[in-house]
Amino acid sequence: MKGAFSSFATGGKRKSQKFFNIGSEKRLKEAVAEIRQFTTNVLNEKKQALTTEPVDLFSRFLNSGHLDEKHLTDIVISFILAGRDTTSAALTWFFWLLYKNPTIESEVVNEVKDKEKSDSSIYDEVKDMVYTHASLCESMRLYPPVLVDLRSRQAPAIFYRTGSP
Structure with missing residues (x-):
């Protein structure tokens, strides 16, 4: 009570x-x-x-x-929030998988250290990290940051069939 x-x-x-x-x-x-x-x-x-x-x-x-101004504003807010949440989820799984696979972790660390020494821009350094990119893609394949999109329609969808099957 x-x-x-x-x-x-x-x-x-x-x-x-x-x-x-x-x-x-x-x-x-x-x-x-x-x-x-x-x-x-x-x-x-x-x-x-x-x-x-x-x-x-x-x-x-x-x-x-x-789209009106309010709807566009809602989309921007969704981008900001979704980006933050999915990025943190993806990185969490990525670092957990690195922790569980020390050989891959050492390869990623070596690649990062090699790029640290270059005078290139950060964008160019990251772009050339092939092993790190592949590892991140594999972690997202195994543990996708977004499993499903829970958005749904507000009204029934009606599809009309035209032409040949």
């Missing part, structure tokens, strides 16, 4: 904080507003750079004309 009451009281506290815009609900609202402002700035910068930069996935979203 005590647990049921405390969860009711906590839910009521949260609702009242949200209603009066105080406490953690106020901080959450401010954080969400700051994230939305940041993504709006990213969108505006990308729109201005569309004429000079090569086409990428984000540019395709912007150029499609099918």
